[in-house]
Amino acid sequence: MRRTFRLVVLLMALGLVGTACGSSPEEFTGTRLENPYAAPDIELTDTAGEPYSLAADTDKPLTLVFFGYTECPDFCPMVLNNIAAALNRVDDADRKKVDVVLVTTDPARDTPQVMREYLDRFNKDFIGLTGDLDTIIAVGDPMAVYVNDGKLLPTGGYDLGGHSTFTLAIDSNNEAIALWNQETSNTEFAADIHTLLNQDED
Incomplete structure (x- = not known):
């Protein structure tokens, strides 16, 4: 498993070489939500x-x-590496205005320590959240992340699979206003992050 992880990260890193000098997309490449999802006020750890x-x-x-x-x-x-790479592409002012959160769907294995060690491979500022599975499902539901519709793991958690691996953007009003699918590149993430931050300031 770790071997596969390292291979994915290596391939993504090599991909950065080809895109680092490319121009950023001019249009928003994610999906803007016409009816934003309200982020639930449910505590995880x-x-x-x-x-x-x-x-x-x-x-x-x-x-x-x-x-x-x-x-x-x-x-x-792949997604976490692209987000980490995107934050390296934006300027310092934008980077300071962004947090990244991973909510585990496999809490039996993903203890706080395990998540911290995992996230540090991408970015030491990334936030990891865990809790009991029912609470995690309750956090996802209001934002259309249907955790319990994924493939059941041997631990009792869920693998969401390709159909649900999207990233949500929550703004300062605690609303999910946009999302990106798992194929979003670091260049696209970087451009869209900049667009959303500028829009937030207007």
């Missing part, structure tokens, strides 16, 4: 053992939220 709510504790202008798990062999590391 972060990697420091502290309570964290996607409504109460998303204090920055933009918070990117992804549901996945640390043993995921493909989409999860």
Whole structure:
């Protein structure tokens, strides 16, 4: 599993070489939500053992939220690596206004320590959230992340699979205003993050 993880990250890193000098997309490449989802005020637990709510504790202008798990062999590391690379592409002012949150769908294995070690491979500022599975399902439901519709893992958690591996953008009003699918590149993430932050300031 770790071998697959390293291979995915390596391939994504090599991909950065080809796109680093490319121009950013001019149009928004994610999906803007005409009817934003309200982030639920339901507490999970972060990697420091502290309570964290996607409504109460998303204090920055933009918070990117992804549901996945640390043993995921493909989409999860790919998406997180692209987000990490995107934050390296934006300027310092934009970067300081963005948080990234991974909500585990496999809490039996994803303890706070396991999540911290996993996320540090991408970015030490990424936030990991865990809790009991019913609470995680309740957090996802209002934002159309149907955790319990995924493939059941041996641990009792869920692999959401390709159909649900989207990343949500929560704004300063605690609303999910946009989303991206798992195929979004780091260049597209970077351009869209900049667009959303500028829009938020207008």
